[in-house]
Amino acid sequence: MSGKIGGGVAETVFNIALLSQSWKRLRIQLFRSTASLAGISLLVSSGWIGVQLTNRQQHWADHSPALSLAQLSSALILVQSFRGDPKRAVPSLWSERLGLEPAIDLWRRYGRSMWWQGWSQDGDAYLILSSSTFPSKIQGLERQRVGSMEVLASDALHRQQLLQGLKTNQVQKAAVPHGSLLGACFQGLLEGPGVIWNADALATLSGTLAPLLQQGREGCVQLRLQSNQIRWDGVIGRRPLSSLTQLSSGLAPGYFEAGPHPTSTSSALSDLTLLQVDGQHMDLILGTLLSRQIIQAPLEEHYGINGSMRNEIADLPFSLRLQSRANGAYKAGLQVQLPLSTSRQQWTAILNAVSDRLGSSGFQKREEDQPSPNQESPTLWQLRDDSDQTTVGGWEIIQGPTSPVLSIGFGTEPAVQAFLTPLSQQQSPSLRVTGDPKRLTQLGLLGGLWPKPVQTASSLNLEIRPLNNPGNRQSVSHSWWRVSGSLTLTPDS
Incomplete structure (x- = not known):
């Protein structure tokens, strides 16, 4: 990635929506923001996510394994499940905790029994095994019994931290009602393999990108390997899973097993496209940022964007794509595209204001691209006095399938x-992401410490849909979403 990176995530998203005052920041930060749109899906595909959500009754005994996991999940930021396989090498975590x-x-x-790994706030890992399979002869371990589980910490300090977390966040049977999504998780x-995570896990793993991933602050999904693909299905949302105490009346039995999988509906990327995102509403990626005073004030002051216009921007469908450049x-x-309907005059005023800000910030329009009397030409920008006349960005109003x-x-x-792709409310997902993680990694555009299978995957597909009443739009800040997707692995993964 170019070395001209700066500024914060809030400013990045601000620039995405409005072509804000600093193109120098905008042109590079937006790459980072766009790559981060795959953040939720990469979190899923890297093995940090996966729980089957089914509408079955739970029977919570005082020391049932499910209630034990609920207690541990309240004290840890993420709990991940694995299936044992004696044919594979011993996991390093086992050797580190057991000897x-x-x-x-x-x-x-x-054998093929399930085992678990938990993560603390500081990133330390706990090995979690069923007490029924744990040999009592192993001594000298930093071991803690939690219900029907044995938890092995790295040292005495982290064992004590776990105890404190369990004491502070006590979970009772009543907190995990029968038939709830949380119970199903x-x-x-x-x-089977899977993960349940909370907002602290997202913040820890994604750092400054967390504001762009708020639709997946909390959640759990089912993870499975089919041939050369990792697939996932589950639920994500902004609020704790414990707030979903019952299965919604809008959920039919087998809901999570039904419906088309994104691998069967997503089209292949072009040779130049590294990532494409199509959404029914801009607020699916802007989240609640437009509601923050620190962003609202400059929008109104510098660009004349009032509350009504902000709401209109948040509600616009959009398509964006990140494309490689050969030189x-x-x-x-x-490249981003938004439809213009009744607000064209408002957008013209906004773009004029952006032009004024750019002109006073070290940029200038490319002279040969000035509009002619008989034709509306694109508005392209370059750094002032740039002898190479490198285009740093611009805009143009073109004719789409139904409107400008x-x-x-x-x-x-x-x-x-x-290339704006309308997504039908009834049949299409609310958000669809298609990407090529391998090429993103090769170009240095995939941030984060993702595992090798993610970095070398040849394709990524992700879709989210409203969990309740999928035919109606929900308020993004209060929605729960069904998430499904796949990652195609390469042979060397």
Whole structure:
């Protein structure tokens, strides 16, 4: 990625929506923001997510495995489940917590039983095993019994931290009602690979990108491997899963097993496109940022964008794509398209204000691209006194399938052909992401410490839909979403 990176996430999202005052920040930060749109899906595909959500009754005994996992989940930021496989090498976590020889012996006898890994706020890992399979002869471990589970910490300090977390966040049977989504999550952790996580986990793993991933602050999904694909299905949302105490009346039995999988509906990317995102509403990626005073004030002051216009922007459908560049100052450029209907005059006023701000911030329009009397030409920008006349971005109003489209470019020219993909409320997902993680990694555009299978995957597909009443739009800040997707692995993964 170019070395001209700066500023914070809030400013990044601000620039995405409005072509804000600093194109120098905008052209690069937006790449980072766009790559982060795959953040939830990459979190899923890296093995940090996966729980089967089913509408089955839970029976919570005082020391049932499910209630034990519920207690641990309240004290940890993330709990991940794995299925044992004696044919594979002993996991390093087992050797670190049990010792090499005991780990080899127990791993061999553990067979195909489930085991778990928990993560603390500071990133330390706990090994969690069923007490019924744990050999009592192993001594000298930082071990803590939690219900029907044995938890092994790395040291005495982290064992004490776990105890304190359990004491502070006590979970009772009544907190996990029968038939609830939360109960289904814990039952899923007992039956197959998966993860349940909370907002602290998202913040810890994604750092400054967390504001862009708020739709997935909390959640759990089912994870499975089919041939060369990792697939997932589950639920994500802004609020704790415990707030979903019952299955919604809008959920039919088998809901999570039904419906088309994104691998069967997503189209292949073009040779140049690294990532494409299509959404029914801009607030699916802007989240609640537009409601923050620190963003509202400059929008109104510098661009005349009042509350009504902000709501209109948040409600607009959109398509964006990150495309590689064969030459020039940037490795990739971002193109965004939004429909223009009754608000064209408002957008013209906004773009004029953006032009004034850019003109006073070290940028200038490319002279040969000035509008002619008989034709509306694209507005392209370059750094003032740039002898190479490198395009840093611009915009153009083009004709879309049904109405005019505002086509914007960041670090590249705006697309001259409409690629805005309308998503039907009834049949299409609310958000669809298609990407090529391998090429993003090769170009240095995939931030984060993702595992090798993610970095080398040849394709990524992700969809989210409203969990309740999928035919109606919900308020994004209060929605729960069904998430499904896949990651195609390469042979060397």
